[in-house]
Amino acid sequence: MSVETHLPVGFEALEEKGWIGSRRFLLLRRAxxxxxxxxxxxxxxxxxxxTKGTLAGSMTFDILxxxxxxxxxxxxxxxxxxxxxxxxxxxxxxAAYALLGGRSYCSWxxxxxxxxxxxxxxxxxxxxxxxxxxxRSTRLWLVAxxxxxxxxxxxxxxxxxNPVTIVHRGLVFGLASAWIVAAAVFLFDLFxxxxxxxxxxxxxxxxxxxxxKAALVRVSAANRDACDNCMDCYAxxxxxxxxxxxxxxxxxxxxxxxxxxxxxxxxxxxxxAQDVFSFTHRFDERIVExxxxxxxxQSAARKIHKECSQ
Amino acid sequence: MAxxxxxxxxxxxxxxxxRMACGCAVAGLGLGYVASDARALPADALRPPGALPETDFLxxxxxxxxxxxxxxxxxxxxxxxxxxxxxTGTPYFTAxxxxxxxxxxxxxVAACPTGALDPTLEDIDDARMGTAVLVDQxxxxxxxxxxxxxxxxVCPSIDVAISLKAxxxxxxxxHAIFAPTVHADHCTGCGLCEKSCVLPxxxxxxxxxxxxxxxxxxxxxxxxxxxxxxxxxxxEGLIDLPDRLPGPGTDNLAAPGGFEPAFKVxxxxx
Ligand code: SF4
Ligand code: SF4
Ligand code: SF4
Ligand code: SF4
Ligand code: SF4
Numbered sequence: 041m042s043v044e045t046h047l048p049v050g051f052e053a054l055e056e057k058g059w060i061g062s063r064r065f066l067l068l069r070r071a072x073x074x075x076x077x078x079x080x081x082x083x084x085x086x087x088x089x090x091t092k093g094t095l096a097g098s099m100t101f102d103i104l105x106x107x108x109x110x111x112x113x114x115x116x117x118x119x120x121x122x123x124x125x126x127x128x129x130x131x132x133x134x135a136a137y138a139l140l141g142g143r144s145y146c147s148w149x150x151x152x153x154x155x156x157x158x159x160x161x162x163x164x165x166x167x168x169x170x171x172x173x174x175x176r177s178t179r180l181w182l183v184a185x186x187x188x189x190x191x192x193x194x195x196x197x198x199x200x201x202n203p204v205t206i207v208h209r210g211l212v213f214g215l216a217s218a219w220i221v222a223a224a225v226f227l228f229d230l231f232x233x234x235x236x237x238x239x240x241x242x243x244x245x246x247x248x249x250x251x252x253k254a255a256l257v258r259v260s261a262a263n264r265d266a267c268d269n270c271m272d273c274y275a276x277x278x279x280x281x282x283x284x285x286x287x288x289x290x291x292x293x294x295x296x297x298x299x300x301x302x303x304x305x306x307x308x309x310x311x312x313a314q315d316v317f318s319f320t321h322r323f324d325e326r327i328v329e330x331x332x333x334x335x336x337x338q339s340a341a342r343k344i345h346k347e348c349s350q
Numbered sequence: 351m352a353x354x355x356x357x358x359x360x361x362x363x364x365x366x367x368x369r370m371a372c373g374c375a376v377a378g379l380g381l382g383y384v385a386s387d388a389r390a391l392p393a394d395a396l397r398p399p400g401a402l403p404e405t406d407f408l409x410x411x412x413x414x415x416x417x418x419x420x421x422x423x424x425x426x427x428x429x430x431x432x433x434x435x436x437x438t439g440t441p442y443f444t445a446x447x448x449x450x451x452x453x454x455x456x457x458x459v460a461a462c463p464t465g466a467l468d469p470t471l472e473d474i475d476d477a478r479m480g481t482a483v484l485v486d487q488x489x490x491x492x493x494x495x496x497x498x499x500x501x502x503x504v505c506p507s508i509d510v511a512i513s514l515k516a517x518x519x520x521x522x523x524x525h526a527i528f529a530p531t532v533h534a535d536h537c538t539g540c541g542l543c544e545k546s547c548v549l550p551x552x553x554x555x556x557x558x559x560x561x562x563x564x565x566x567x568x569x570x571x572x573x574x575x576x577x578x579x580x581x582x583x584x585x586e587g588l589i590d591l592p593d594r595l596p597g598p599g600t601d602n603l604a605a606p607g608g609f610e611p612a613f614k615v616x617x618x619x620x
Binding site for chain 2: 083092093094096097098099105107108111112115118119120122123125126129178181182184185186188189190192193194195196197198199200201202205206209210212213215216217220221
């Protein structure tokens with residue numbers, strides 16, 4: 041039986057841009073995720089207090105309050121109007137992500153993201169079936185359900201099971217459930233649903249996505265005419281549905297990835313050997329004019345491996 | 351050709367909608383169950399000073415842990431997932447492990463960003479985290495006539511929240527029992543007494559107020575208090591009858607003021 045496969049995802053980028061160049065944003069993201077964890081951990085570990093609290097609510101250097109807006113919203117719906125500190129914290133967070141891209145939270149801050157990324161990496165290595173794929177809008181329904189249940193029970197409902205804060209709180213306060221919940225999410229993404237948690241279910245990410253619907257910082261496929269259809273960006277993107285409108289849009293359409301679901305992870309930038317993508321702001325509609333020399337040979341550029349497994 | 355197409359897409363729309371509605375209902379019920387399961391605190395879990403009543407607390411506390419971080423005695427813990435009866439991530443303490451030291455500046459309340467710990471609590475003596483109850487008189491050393499007194503001595507509100515009430519020790523016949531007696535109106539529920547009880551299992555325990563205390567009906571009046579407030583008997587012209595005093599039999603004819611009962615129990619001993 042002969043199987044036709046692509047070169048491994050990112051192979052061309054690796055050859056063109058080198059090991060670091062082809063995972064620049066991935067490395068930056070991991071550094072950022074570690075940094076955000078470290079801010080909370082220097083206190084309990086070394087008695088150097090930078091940020092206290094958890095991702096649900098924190099206080100940095102005793103002056104900067106931050107509050108998770110989804111938690112705050114549930115609190116309000118459940119019947120409590122938070123004090124000024126928490127409200128201010130929520131406003132700061134909303135303002136920041138409304139500018140930086142709501143789901144930047146997911147790829148640059150959230151401690152569950154490395155877990156689901158690892159599950160996806162493993163999923164690809166093991167070549168598993170994609171499994172249960174609920175609609176992407178399911179997470180918005182979960183946002184609604186969390187709010188309705190908060191209203192009815194008068195509690196901050198999602199916090200009872202929210203893996204994001206449970207993992208973070210567990211890491212920062214040394215509670216065992218962090219590992220159990222992280223393992224559960226990993227196994228779910230690996231065996232039950234590919235990219236299931238972050239891509240389809242997590243209402244926290246969905247809520248940040250809503251905040252970032254009109255975000256300023258966006259990825260642009262400005263150099264889309266150089267695309268040689270290797271499809272690597274679709275393979276790395278955790279929200280692949282966001283790419284086509286920008287990359288494959290009709291001539292004259294915006295090259296900006298406008299969908300709030302885009303996590304600003306920069307994976308597409310890293311993986312593209314043709315440097316189609318770049319970070320910019322949402323009003324930057326410039327498109328790189330194709331130069332005659334660099335125009336891709338569509339079919340030749342799309343390298344195909346022919347493997348005979350038998 | 352168009353008709354089957356239409357009904358197919360319509361059927362698909364309907365099954366999708368039905369599936370989604372059912373999914374939402376099931377997920378909502380599940381979440382509702384988990385979220386409301388945690389509304390009755392276990393008896394040994396106490397909320398920090400100033401915590402709103404439990405139902406309000408669960409809508410207000412965002413489970414940030416800032417109160418726990420600012421507690422200098424590491425009194426406050428955050429509930430881990432699945433800890434029975436405690437909403438995930440909410441702060442609590444167990445008096446027997448680490449009690450609240452009743453800091454004058456109440457740093458836990460100052461740290462709370464949401465108002466789940468009531469910022470109007472300015473005097474820690476006004477905190478009501480629970481109420482201490484001497485739950486086991488049969489093992490309390492003072493009730494055996496000893497002078498252990500430890501719970502009494504450690505109380506930050508000594509002689510106000512807890513005092514020793516002397517009574518005759520009938521076992522020895524000529525000693526006193528100094529009973530540790532909590533005055534709930536002044537007990538903060540800090541748990542220092544429970545922590546310090548010398549028994550392997552404390553004889554005095556801080557319980558949530560709802561378990562520790564009864565409640566008098568609104569219309570109950572204490573006659574002696576009303577009389578004092580009034581400065582005179584509430585009803586004029588009452589005849590003061592002789593008081594019955596305790597003694598053998600129905601009445602004590604020997605004691606001064608005793609009187610012959612008007613009615614005798616048939617077959618009674620007298
Ligand atoms: S979708 Fe949810 S779990 Fe995933 S990275 Fe975003 S916030 Fe974290
Ligand atoms: S479009 Fe690019 S930046 Fe956005 S989520 Fe996909 S890979 Fe990440
Ligand atoms: S009053 Fe002091 S000891 Fe008691 S919980 Fe608050 S910070 Fe801790
Ligand atoms: S500081 Fe306030 S909101 Fe935060 S965990 Fe403590 S009681 Fe809850
Ligand atoms: S809990 Fe015990 S030590 Fe604390 S105020 Fe009440 S009686 Fe005193």
